Amino acid sequence: MVDKLSGVGVSSGVGYGPALRLTRDVPAPPADDRHGGDAEAEYRRAAAAMEDTAQDLTARGERAGGQAQEVLAAQALMARDPALADDIRKRVGEGASAARAVSEAMAVYRQMLAGAGDYLAARVADLDDVRDRIVARLLGVPVPGIPESAEPYVLVAADLAPADTAVLDPDLVVAFITREGGPTSHTAILARSLGLPAVVACADADTITDGTPLLVDGATGRVLRDPDPDTVATARATADARAAAAAGTSGPGRTADGHPVPLLANIGGPADLPAALANGAEGVGLYRTEFLFLDRADAPTHEEQVAAYREVLAAFPGGKVVVRTLDSGADKPLAFLPPPAPEPNPALGERGLRMMRRFPATLEAQLTALAEAAAGTEADLQVMAPMVTDVEDVEWFAAAAGKAGIENAGIMIEVPAAALRARHLAESADFFSIGTNDLTQYTCAADREIGGLGRFQDPWQPGVLELVAATATAAEAAGRPCGVCGEAAADPVLACVLTGLGVTSLSMGAAALPLVRAALARSTREQCRQAAAAALAARGTDEAKRLARERLDGLADLGL
Amino acid sequence: MAERRVTVESEVGLHARPAALFVEAASKAAGTVTVAKGDGTPVPAKSILAVMGLDVRNGDEIVINVDGDDAEAVLDRLAEIANAG
Known part of the structure; x- marks a missing residue:
């Protein structure tokens, strides 16, 4: 594995922290996925995943506020939907695994919404997101969306969409790395507006695993995996010198x-x-x-x-x-x-x-x-x-x-x-x-x-x-x-x-x-x-x- | 069992915020609450997915049924939500 990755630096500054990936894809549980025989225990697992998802969505909404909060509150209601829960219980009773039952029960509602008017068709994406979140918990894979973290981290993604960043806490992100995108991409504009370093078009971004310490230089586009402490200190000193030099130049723009x-x-x-x-x-x-x-x-x-x-x-x-x-x-x-x-x-x-x-x-x-x-x-x-x-x-x-x-x-x-x-x-x-x-x-x-x-x-x-x-x-x-x-x-x-x-x-x-x-x-x-x-x-x-x-x-x- | 017919005056029908408020209010009722669009099949009013699936728009008539002692108060609250916004 190479320790040096490169991309296009689109927002200057140096960031250092563990990588956390923004995940989007949750694997679909196989069609014949069945539980071991204890239907009651399996249903309790499903119910817990639904309730955890609802609480997570509500908490995210409270942090986001405004219109995003309304969308997230409606999604929390979907995760707690009693009719959905009944359907899942029935499917688990017939032998389906919790993940499979959630997936199948939600497909029924998905079809109903997708067939209705334009407004409801747009809600299908909200429903899919809720399904992915519940299924991810049941399968033990990362929950899609902006990662939850108490510590500052480097956000790694294929690309960022405005919806992803609506719930982003800028105090916890030290840098952005995306596989796609260019200097005019949403990620670049967002990073510059927040004053955070960003490297886009980083072809090897997919090889970064969660938790790997990364040193990101948003001016040069260089990313170092697991750097030694001296390298981090030098990079920080360069960034500080750069910031000091920038701060030391004042007055109107001139050559x-x-x-x-x-x-x-x-x-x-x-x-x-x-x-x-x-x-x-x-x-x-x-x-x-x-x-x-x-x-x-x-x-x-x-x-x-x-x-x-x-x-x-x-x-x-x-x-x-x-x-x-x-x-x-x-x-x-x-x-x-x-x-x-x-x-x-x-x-x-x-x-x-x-x-x-x-x-x-x-x-x-x-x-x-x-x-x-x-x-x-x-x-x-x-x-x-x-x-x-x-x-x-x-x-x-x-x-x-x-x-x-x-x-x-x-x-x-x-x-x-x-x-x-x-x-x-x-x-x-x-x-x-x-x-x-x-x-x-x-x-x-x-x-x-x-x-x-x-x-x-x-x-x-x-x-x-x-x-x-x-x-x-x-x-x-x-x-x-x-x-x-x-x-x-x-x-x-x-x-x-x-x-x-x-x-x-x-x-x-x-x-x-x-x-x-x-x-x-x-x-x-x-x-x-x-x-x-x-x-x-x-x-x-x-x-x-x-x-x-x-x-x-x-x-x-x-x-x- | 108490029943009420309401013409939905909410601008966005029973979608978005009104739908969420409607379901939250229905969920607080002790007994069963159903809602139907016109003379269609009633669906559980405590289910956001079922309520959204009715695709109730501004001007549609809905029929709400509530079981239990608090039925009239629940009906008042649900009718209020259907007419606001």
Whole structure:
């Protein structure tokens, strides 16, 4: 067994602790699995497993709170269902093992729910989860889901889904390792938002067994199995030095020779402001406004919108606040903006600006609220549209923004066609902001949600860098600012490369700001340009990373 | 044995939170509690899986039957849940 594993480091920091796996698959008990003859004892085993499961689900719900608690409370009721228990008792009485009886009895209800309406069909997953939990206890295998632990641990998984992380206790996880995923995967975004180290696309993750001590370096992507104490101490010292160096660099973002690169925060609402300010954000580079619109039957009122926007604008007097207009579509459906037809491929469907062109009154209301919110503050409001494809899109959005009184209206560059024709789009857009997550997804034709395509979900792909370069060059020629607001900006080495490609500002999750600030402060603009040229000339992601890093000597003391 | 017919006014029918509250309230009753959709077959109201399986939606009529001394109080509580939310 190799002691060194490697993957892609997507959230810096060093974590050390025992591995615990997130398990999903519980083996199905064989069809002819029978108990030894004592039906009463076998039924007591089943009943105990059901009650333990119900108590575990209830406890998890109490920790999670909110909507997750309601789902978990309903699941606890399923585990305690008296009709289900009667059915299981009957099957055990006929000789079936406890695990087999649970499995068979629940299959009856599963079929009933799956055959009913859409809402109930969605509950089938909840029921399956309850079944897996009870059966796992009866078979003595790990219970699926986030592991239970009193001690801090390294969470190892094939991949993480939002549902897994809803009940995750961030105080108990010291690092994440996943077999699948890339820099834009849910795991990467979650880890960065929690400030925890993470390594994704770790091909050998499946060979890690529960309890093995692991040393995880989220900056380099290296994982050591059962390291000796000196190695752990050295790694921790490097991480501490890195954190100290990052903390020791303050002020606005700039290269070693003083070229300014404003460092901005990506936020989802006013709740993210304290972290942005604490990490020295100079403004907001991406304000996602979806939170105002999701999970409700009607559009938010004018007053509600003005209040939410003004709270963010007021936090950055004199600073830039870039607001992205509502980005909804088949993947983020809204009750009051129904997608026109079922979309087999929502990423390529009517989303972002495409949806707003179908519902122009919603966009008009948002733009009007933004203009009014900016009126009383000193922030520099900039508004941008997501999912812009061609000149017609830009002209339409610029006209709508102008009509609402928005002075600075730009566009996101996420679609390869927009990047390739940036010189024409710059005629009507006041600025560009490159959304590298979607740009990578569309350039490499690799759905962000599909774990098995992690290799393509990497903004270091030279094809993606080429489009960033084309966009930045066109913006410079037209005298337009060109920022990056995707996860790429949070990678300190890539941040230097983006600067070298001509990107003029970087926006990221707040936790990434200090290390990116430190990396820029240790590199001259010329070094950034050389790193960018080397990365563009590379034949693949690994070569691009290596060649770029070789040209950025100053990053050595950051342990990168 | 007491019976009551109720038109479900809960927006999500007897699904999600109302279903869980309904079953929890029924489980507190001393005797047997059943619920049927319209004139359909009654199912045990203490079983979340059976209640969800009825697929009761907003506007459906349900028939609740309760055994025992506390029958009227249980009916009041169940009818209240079916009409809230």
